[in-house]
Structures are given as structure tokens and as C-alpha cells.
Amino acid sequence: MNGDRTKSSTTSTPTRVGVLGFGGLGQAAARLIAPKQEMQLVAVADLKGYAYTSAGLDLDKCLAAYQSQGSVGYIEAGGTLSNQSIQELIEVSADVDGYFLALPNLPNTFIASVAQLFIKSGWRGVLVDAIKRTSAVEQLLELKAQLLAAGITYLSGCGATPGLLTAAAALAAQSYAEIHQVKITFGVGIANWEAYRATIREDIAHLPGYSTESARAMTDEEVEALLDKTNGVLTLENMEHADDVMLELAGICDRDRVTVGGVVDTRNPKKPLSTNVQVTGRTFEGKISTHTFTLGDETSMAANVCGPAFGYLKSGVSLHRRGIYGLFTAAEIMPQFVK
Template sequence: MNSQTIASQSPIAVGVLGFGGLGQAATRVLMPKTEMQLVAAADKQGYVYDARGLEPQTCIEAYRDRGSVGYVESGGVLSQQSIADLIQAAPNVQGYFLALPNLPNTFMASVVQQFIASGWRGVLVDALKRTSAMEQIYALRDELQAAGITYMTGCGATPGLLTAAATVAAQSYTEIHSVKITFGVGIANWEAYRATIREDIAHMPEYDVDSARAMSDEEVAALLDRTDGILQLENMEHADDLMLELAGICDRDQVTVGGIVDTRNSKKPLSTNVQVTGRTFEGKISTHTFTLGDETSMAANVCGPAFGYLKAGITLHQRGQHGLYTAAEVMPQFVR
């Protein structure tokens, strides 16, 4: 079934798990789309489901003003096991974007296991960062296939958009020497992306996942005061390396990821890009560079690809292709 066939059907019913900065941005990305319709969302304190479609702004206001989408008047439910309850309450959701923090490092895998155990069949998409977190998802590939779930992992910006670009760029070469991903992120207010910023802090030399997760908002603010709001990240544990290795592009130790996050300015501190260096069949050494436009935000570069991969996952699922796929294996499909 191709994308035109999907477009002729009813909109794909999708849900968003996690309603921080990334989850809220995901709902805004969906607003102008006609091929997908937001019908479900969940956060730590509750969930909301309406098969007729949700109003993103109503969900955002409920979360902002009262702390949970569970307070949405129509379809909102407060729950301390919101994901499990939503899965049971909304069996007709075809796909979910897991816009969840991966702190602790085992959290995403534990969520996936809830889906496997529930009997739900559909498409899941994540924007995981850490290699070790993706390895836990990879270990569940046989269970996902048996459960009838099509799982798309590493489908944000990096890993995701830039990993896919590296996969395409690699085709010019007979051997790959290096893949270097460098990102610049500008956020006017770090508190809008608290989980994302904590994940970034966990990559800094003097921190790890546990210590970053344990930091209070005041401690994060104090750290950012000391660095003038700048986080400089080098040699990050980023799952681009695992994805490119699984795709047969190069060994994981040939992949490096780093960047700069400015938590006080929306303007990017540097242009996000991926550089793929290799040798052609004529023996020439060359580098392909793919650069993202500075005007595109982190949210645009994460959520857009995530829904593109969700649409691709729906196509695979309708063909009976279940199990685990990465952004380096499958092309995303543009969501109109």
C-alpha cells in the first residue's frame, strides 16, 4: 500500500505520549495535517482520548494551567498509570509518538513492554538519543514482531533525520571513513524542554543519567547560570552509531556526535550538519555535508521526521511487516 492509498482513507488516528515541550510541539505539528489526526495524549498524571479528534490548544492549556491533559473537560482522565490506562481505553489508535524523556535510561523499554503486554497492535515511533537505551529496544525486536507491533526507533533529528541523510550520503563511497554529526540548538526558555535539557546534561563529563535526573530545577538553573546558558557536548553517547552500524554503513566507533545548546536564545549557536567522509571507487577522498536550515527549530526537526516515520510505519504495518526498524533502514513518508 503506497502513500496515495493511505491519503485516500480516513486520517491516521495517532497519539502522543509525553506532554512536555516536545509533546506539545508534536501536537502543533499535527494541527495543519489532514492525513493524521490527534486523538490521544498522556502525561504522568493522566490522559485524554477522543476518537473524534482532540483540540491541541485545549490540551496544551490544560497541561500548562493544571499540570495534566487529564483535566481536559471532554475525554480527560486523571491516572497514575496513564499509559497503561490509555492503551486499554483507546484500542483504535493506530500509532503513537513516544515523546517521552529517557530518564531513567530504562524508561522507554519499560513503556514498550507495556504495549507488548497489552495486546495492542500498531505503530510506535521514538526519538531516542542514547545508544544504550536503543540497545534495550533492539533486544525486544522479536517480542515486538510476535506482538504485531511495528516499531520505528531513532526517528527524531539526531538520531533520525541526520542519520538518514548520512545513510544516503554514504552511497557515493566504497568505504566510509567517518560520520560526524554536529548540532546547534537554540531554546529561549529551558523550562519548556526540561526533560530534553536534563538528557543533554547527562552527556556532560561530570554528570551521568542518574545524577542529571536527580537534579532539581533550581540546580539545573544554577548550572546554566555558571555556563551562561550554554551546554557544550562532545563525543556523546548517541544512537546514530548503533543505527549506522546495523545498516552496514560503518563501525560505530567511526561515528561522532556533539554540539552546542543555548538555553537562553532561540537562535541556533551553530548550524546543525552531518559530514560523511569516505573513499570513492576511483580512490578519491571526499566529504558530503548536509546542513539543516538555521530557521528550523529542534522541535520541527524532531517532530516532523517522527510523524514521517510513523506514516512509513503504518505502510509497513498494513503489509504485515512487524518488528523493529531504524531511521537508517526506512525512508520517511511526508505527512500532508
């Protein structure tokens, strides 16, 4: 199994990776991996099927099958239609080194339930998610001992926020003796909300009067009606975002000092505002100051989520090959760049 390998990550053999979920984020993840030399996409699962071949999947065929027929399961070489796609893929893909869980966390217990499938299967390797909610990460924390015993290295909250911005906050915090506030503000621009249906529903779940359950139950027509009322813009404040528990676990600051909010424009690819994290604190000399880390407006949500996710997956593989298993977060481990 994977945990017994001694090969170095610097060898010419690429890391075999899979993507669970093939909506907007999953497809972007597959596109990001395609030109990489250090990683090879060998497994993909969607709601209606999966595709797996140890020789590597053809990205164009995966995209064509999903977009024309609704599932990668229709691919001739390696495709399988299934209503239990994730579970079946796990069973037939023991040689996959790591998976990016590009899955919607609706319901809020979904990611933890997928982690349990991996634990029960006997598979050993690396799992990375781009989870959002604090309560969802807390569910994974309850599985920490089981993940360790199963020989799984799991890195949680490894997207943009939580993820890239959380890690930046952890690094920026080093200038201070005490952290007063971590404020994360994001701007997302997409031309068509239907390309990221699950992500938008997760955002809607953060609006007053909505929950993960009610957002999940909304039809596309109901989502469109809501967006019509807001001119396509969602303004989110004081979100339940796992940046808080991740920074608390890393010893940076108490979770009540972390706030996350942002603006999502579902009808314009241009960001409505620049995504940034501000870390305010007191230095050892007694000075109060603020570090600000701002993402370039030209970088998309997909770039800022999928890039870090695979960077953390590479770090996870390095840890796993050294026999280090269990649960970690983006605030504890530095991502490695995937070439």
C-alpha cells in the same frame, strides 16, 4: 485490530495518532499534527493523566489544561487523571494506529519499559521514538522478537539526531566504497530551558561527571545553577548517541567511526551553530571526499524532531498494513511526508 485493516493510507480516513509525553516536545508534536489532513490526534498522555477521544482532540483545550492545571487529564471531554496514564491510555485506545513517544528517556530504561507495556497489552500498531542513547536503542533491540510477535511495528531513533541526520548520512554514504567518518554536529537554541526540561536534563547527562540518574535527580534550581555557571550554554562532545549503532546496523560503517556533539544555548532561540552531518569516505575511483548536509538555522529543534518522527510514523503505518512488524531504525526506512 489495526493489523487486520486493509484500507490504503491514501484514503480520506486520517491515521489516528497519539502522543505520549506532553512537555515541550509533545506539545510541539501536537501543534505540528493539528493542520495535517492525513493524521488526527486522538490520544495524549502526560505524567498525571491522559485524554482520548476517537473523534479527535481539541488542541487548544489540551494546551490550556496542561498549562493551567498541569495535565490534559483535566479536559472535560475525554480527560482522565491517573498516575498510570500511559498504561491506562493503551488499554482504552485500541483503535489508535500509532504513537509518537515524545518521552524523556530518564531513566535510561524508560522507553524500553514503555515498549513492554504495549507488548503486554495486546495492542497492535506503530510506535515511533526520538531516543538518543546507544544503550537505550540496544535495549529495544533485545525486544525485537517480542515486538514482531506482538504485531507492533517500532521505528526507533526518528528525531533529528538520531533520525533526520542519521538518514542523511545513510544516503550520503552511497557515494563511497568505504566510509571513513560520520561526524554529526548540532546547534540548538531555545529561549527558555524550562520549556524543554526533560530534553535539557538528557543533555546534561552527557556532560563529564553526570549520568542519566544524576541528571534526572537534579532539581530545577540545580539545573539553573549549572546553567548560570555556563552562561546558559551546554557544550557536548563525543556523546553516547544511537546514530552509531543505527549506522552500524544499516551496514554503513562501524560505530567507532561515528561521532556526535553539539552546542545547546538555553537562553537564546538563535542556534549557536548550524546543525550538520559530514560523511567522509573513499570513492570506488580512490578519491577521498566529504559530503555535508546542513539544516537551515531557522528550523527549530522541535521542527527537526517532530517532523521526521511523524514522517517515520506514516512509513510505519504503511509497513504495518502490509503485515511487516518488528524493530527498525531511521537509517533503514525512508520517512514519508505527512500532508
